[in-house]
Amino acid sequence: MLRRMLAFTLRRFAVAIPTLLAIATASFFLMRAAPGGPFDTEADLDPVVLENLYRAYGLDQPLLEQYRIYLANVLQGDFGPSLVYEDFNVTELIAIGLPVSAKLGFIAMLVALLLGGTCGIVAALRHNRLFDHATMTMAMTGIAIPSFVTAPILALFFGLYLKLLPVAGWNGGAAANMVLPVIALALPQLAIIARLMRGGMLEVLRADFVRTARAKGLPERQVVINHVLQSAAIPLVGYLGPALAGIMTGSLVIELIFDLPGVG
Template identity: 45%
Template sequence: MIRYLSKRIVFMIISLFLIITATFFLMRAVPGGPFTGEKAVPAEIQAALDKYYGLDKPVFEQYIDYLKRVITWDLGPSFKEKSSTVNDIINRGFPVSLHLGIQALLIAVFGGITLGVIAALRHNKSADYISMLIAVLGLSVPSFILASFYQYIFSIKAGWFPIAQWGTFKHTVLPSFALAALPLAFIARLTRSNMLEIMSQDYIKTAKAKGLSTFTTTVKHAIRNALLPVVSYLGPLSAGVLTGSFVIERIFGIPGLGREFVLSITNRDYTVIMGTTVFYSILLVVLVLLVDICYTFIDPRIKLTGGGE
């Protein structure tokens, strides 16, 4: 286990280094600059701003300085929000996205697994068709249309929930379901296909022949093995959901990390773009590692070794 974790951590560091490098030079390759706007900035002011933020240095020197700041987790100042640093923006936006993401993740995982299991156990029956219809709608309807539909039906017409903004629990319900729709549908279809395959295996038939109830056979044997592919999907899913959806947060006016990322692109705030990208990448590689470790708890036959055995 120790050897495996050490090897994975080295690969994580290499991956993050490549992501940081690519992001930095892509930002420098984009035409214009953080102070480019409709109104031209006088050359003297432009030179003073470049000197203040270190943009007058050679690109490679800026790159080395940025790597040093990332190592110390000092992601630099925001070019547009003068009173805040990139760390302040992440610290302000991520807790909101985390709150929304955890709710959406719980809805997606438990809802998707439930629909998938029901569809598999009621194969080619009405419950199967209804479950898969919900999954197809979740996969087919874009999130911004679904979010607008929720706002129109449940906020404008029914008046059950606030139409936007962030505050009480009621403000989180509609964006959570809108954010969970796509992963819920994917998990439902994935669970259904895995369950159908596993339910046809010999050991499931043997368990039923021994007189075990459908509930015991499904819970103790089928679901546990069917969840392995679902768990592999949870790593990138969790990273994406927990950092917030750009579209959902924008539509519902939620002050999360996704909204900050969209604003940074609109404002050409390069340090915020790079900082949020680095933060997302770190979260992604850590969650993928945790998912791999979770495999051993779901299926003890899987062993984590340095040699990949």
């Protein structure tokens, strides 16, 4: 089993390499094919200065040579200078912002798993009751409303109206500054996880082996913990990858809204 999983993982990595190469190649040539140049917005640059700039950034080289240099730099982790922050290159900015984004994403993922999984389990055990209907209604709402809409609403209500939490800034990763971004980031994934867990639980609860376990006289708690949860969690485990990707990409917008010093 472990050998098959390792082989599957290696195959996926092998497929990812040409995919990343294709994306990098397409990005490079699309940017070069776009009209205009990188210094067109500068006001009336002297031709000598413009020539020196092109030479400094390697833009005077043939296109294929530029592509070769670009790939070599990317493989070394060098993504070039930042066009916004003059004293930094892109790699340095990523190194500064990535810990903030990773911390925010990890906490949001943990909140989504714990609360979403718990709500899904309880909703399945109370199928067609008030808690089940309320949970699924809120889950559908959480899925339908994107985080860039939820975030300003949370900031307006809890930050400006109730004045309970700060609406912007990182403050060294203080807990109060992380509450609203984490909630806004976790809500869509929490809703999806709750629905997945509920659906998995309901399917397993109807299975023959669960009826057999109950017929043997096992307590309901033991049936749920020992027999139902493990099988019901399989769809959830399969969703963890897309959920993490969704949280990390969603954090870019959330960081802009709450003015956090992350990658966004």
